[in-house]
Structures are given as C-alpha cells and as structure tokens.
Amino acid sequence: MLKSIIPPAVGLAIGLGLFGASADASETLDGRVLWERAEGPTGKSCASCHSPLEETMRGRAATYPKFIAAMDREVTLEQRINGCRRKALGVEPWAPDAPELEAVAELLRSLD
Numbered sequence: 001m002l003k004s005i006i007p008p009a010v011g012l013a014i015g016l017g018l019f020g021a022s023a024d025a026s027e028t029l030d031g032r033v034l035w036e037r038a039e040g041p042t043g044k045s046c047a048s049c050h051s052p053l054e055e056t057m058r059g060r061a062a063t064y065p066k067f068i069a070a071m072d073r074e075v076t077l078e079q080r081i082n083g084c085r086r087k088a089l090g091v092e093p094w095a096p097d098a099p100e101l102e103a104v105a106e107l108l109r110s111l112d
C-alpha cells in the first residue's frame with residue numbers, strides 16, 4: 001500500500017495542506033500581516049477598526065477568557081477574534097487550530 005510508506009507526520013502535513021501553503025507561509029503566518037490584510041465583502045482588515053494596533057490592543061489579551069454580557073457566556077481570545085471575523089469582516093471564522101488564528105492571538109498576547 002502506498003499509504004504505508006508515507007510517514008504519518010508527512011501524511012498529516014499533506015492532509016492539513018501545509019505544503020500547499022508553504023509558498024507564502026511566512027506571510028500567512030505573520031500576525032501583523034494578517035492584521036492588516038483586507039478580507040471579505042467589506043474590504044476591511046482588523047486594522048481598519050483597531051488602529052494603531054499597539055494603542056488599541058495593548059493589555060487586552062490578558063483579560064481573556066472573560067464573560068461577555070451581550071453574549072451571555074465566557075469567551076476566549078480566539079473566539080473574540082473569530083467573532084470579529086464573522087461580524088465585522090463578514091468572513092468565515094478561522095478553525096480553532098488554524099495557524100492564522102494562532103498567529104493573531106500570539107500577536108495580541110505579545111502586546112501584554
């Protein structure tokens with residue numbers, strides 16, 4: 001079987017599409033680039049509303065997870081980021097384990 005000669009880690013990387021993304025991996029995974037990247041029908045980026053990044057987001061990440069009264073539940077930083085993707089940009093939320101989500105969360109945590 002062909003499958004059995006592919007090491008599991010490589011098979012996983014192929015399955016996750018890591019090789020396909022490798023051409024611009026440094027760009028996709030740079031939180032600051034993602035922050036400024038316009039996406040979706042509004043043509044906005046995170047920076048369109050949250051700018052300058054350092055001033056608007058410093059110390060914010062450390063307040064998560066926190067209870068958001070309007071949503072009547074506790075949300076994580078990642079869920080908050082995805083909430084803005086969905087509501088503010090009108091695009092699909094990132095998967096919970098998406099490298100992009102990790103990169104942006106990491107960027108915000110670095111400002112604490």
Ligand code: HEC
Binds near residue numbers: 063088104
């Ligand atoms: C159209 C404007 C708009 C855009 C674009 C936008 N946001 Fe937001 N964001 C808001 C507003 C308004 C709030 C606070 C009010 C609310 O929604 O609860 C907020 C809140 C947040 C918070 C919580 C900050 C805190 O003080 O706890 C984070 C984190 C965040 N946004 C991340 C992002 C990310 C990441 C993007 C890009 C994917 C983004 N936002 C795009 C308007 C926007």
